[in-house]
Amino acid sequence: MRALRLVNRQLRIEDVPRPEAAGEAVARVEYAGICATDVAIVNEGYAGFSGTLGHEFVGVVEASPDPAWVGRRVVADINIGCGRCADCAAGNARHCAARATLGIRGRDGAFAEYVALPVANLYAVPDGVSPLEAVFAEPLAAACRVLEQVAAPSGAMIGVLGDGKLGQLIAQAVQAQGASVTLIGRHARKLEVAARLGIAVRLADELSAARRVFDVVVEATGRESGFAAALRLARPGGTIVLKSTFQGAWSLPPGAAVVPEITMVGSRCGDLTKALDLLARKAVRPVALIDAVYDLADGVAAFRRATLPGALKTLLRAGC
Numbered sequence: 001m002r003a004l005r006l007v008n009r010q011l012r013i014e015d016v017p018r019p020e021a022a023g024e025a026v027a028r029v030e031y032a033g034i035c036a037t038d039v040a041i042v043n044e045g046y047a048g049f050s051g052t053l054g055h056e057f058v059g060v061v062e063a064s065p066d067p068a069w070v071g072r073r074v075v076a077d078i079n080i081g082c083g084r085c086a087d088c089a090a091g092n093a094r095h096c097a098a099r100a101t102l103g104i105r106g107r108d109g110a111f112a113e114y115v116a117l118p119v120a121n122l123y124a125v126p127d128g129v130s131p132l133e134a135v136f137a138e139p140l141a142a143a144c145r146v147l148e149q150v151a152a153p154s155g156a157m158i159g160v161l162g163d164g165k166l167g168q169l170i171a172q173a174v175q176a177q178g179a180s181v182t183l184i185g186r187h188a189r190k191l192e193v194a195a196r197l198g199i200a201v202r203l204a205d206e207l208s209a210a211r212r213v214f215d216v217v218v219e220a221t222g223r224e225s226g227f228a229a230a231l232r233l234a235r236p237g238g239t240i241v242l243k244s245t246f247q248g249a250w251s252l253p254p255g256a257a258v259v260p261e262i263t264m265v266g267s268r269c270g271d272l273t274k275a276l277d278l279l280a281r282k283a284v285r286p287v288a289l290i291d292a293v294y295d296l297a298d299g300v301a302a303f304r305r306a307t308l309p310g311a312l313k314t315l316l317r318a319g320c
Helices: 036-044 135-150 163-176 188-196 225-233 270-280 296-306
Strands: 002-007 010-017 025-034 056-063 073-076 115-118 122-124 157-161 180-185 202-203 216-220 234-242 263-265 290-295 311-315
Touching: 010 263, 010 296, 025 296, 036 296, 056 115, 056 135, 073 270, 115 225, 122 234, 122 263, 122 270, 122 290, 135 163, 135 234, 135 270, 157 163, 157 225, 163 180, 188 202, 188 234, 216 225, 216 290
Parallel strands: 157 180, 157 216, 180 202, 216 234, 234 263, 290 311
Antiparallel strands: 002 010, 025 056, 025 115, 025 311, 056 073, 073 122
């Protein structure tokens, strides 16, 4: 089968054996999404990964130790735990010290014609959710994680820093749950996408001197400067939710968070059930974020497209 792989820091299409993992399901990939983590792996060596990239996907199960899954359209939890540690026993495989993470850590991913995963990681896509919607389930789950971790009081003002793919999904998910949200970014074209969905938007330059605006600030810029902006915009006693992962470092005096008593929350993967429910109810509209769709064979060109300034979501079409 064909796969888009990173080998010796070089991105290329290769022919590799179709996965036939004992005791696991094998799905035919329909679509897979290129995200900022994939770009960081390729361009910055993030996570030190080598192999088949990709963790956002939708596909149809073609083989499974549980035949009830065969023929079903699925998405998947990307974290595969050891199954033996205390975190796995508590249902927190995302924090298993020995975990593999699809296309990121120790496990070939979904930028391929087929992908193998444990059956326990599969989630059936509800009827009425299209493949182009379902491919957003994994990042949408990460967006939903914000309000799993932070109980925003009634009337709270929530600011999302970063108008990229994740920031847009966070803003949609927060709005879908009835909270007041403003998306703040550097790109007018991206902000227009959110504005058309009824989300309040502001250019970052318009708030460059603003202070103490939001009760909750979600930092999803992917930039080192994002943390300082979040601290400046958070009200005393407020909360900052940290979503960015990158190779750089934040450098600020501790007093910037200690004196105003800011709570900081790291936030990563979320509950796919909640994401699929939002998609099934049409409470979010992720398809509006799609900029381009490339065939898997053109995966290298797709990556170039995904890194253009102002780009939103680029998908790979593995097979439909």
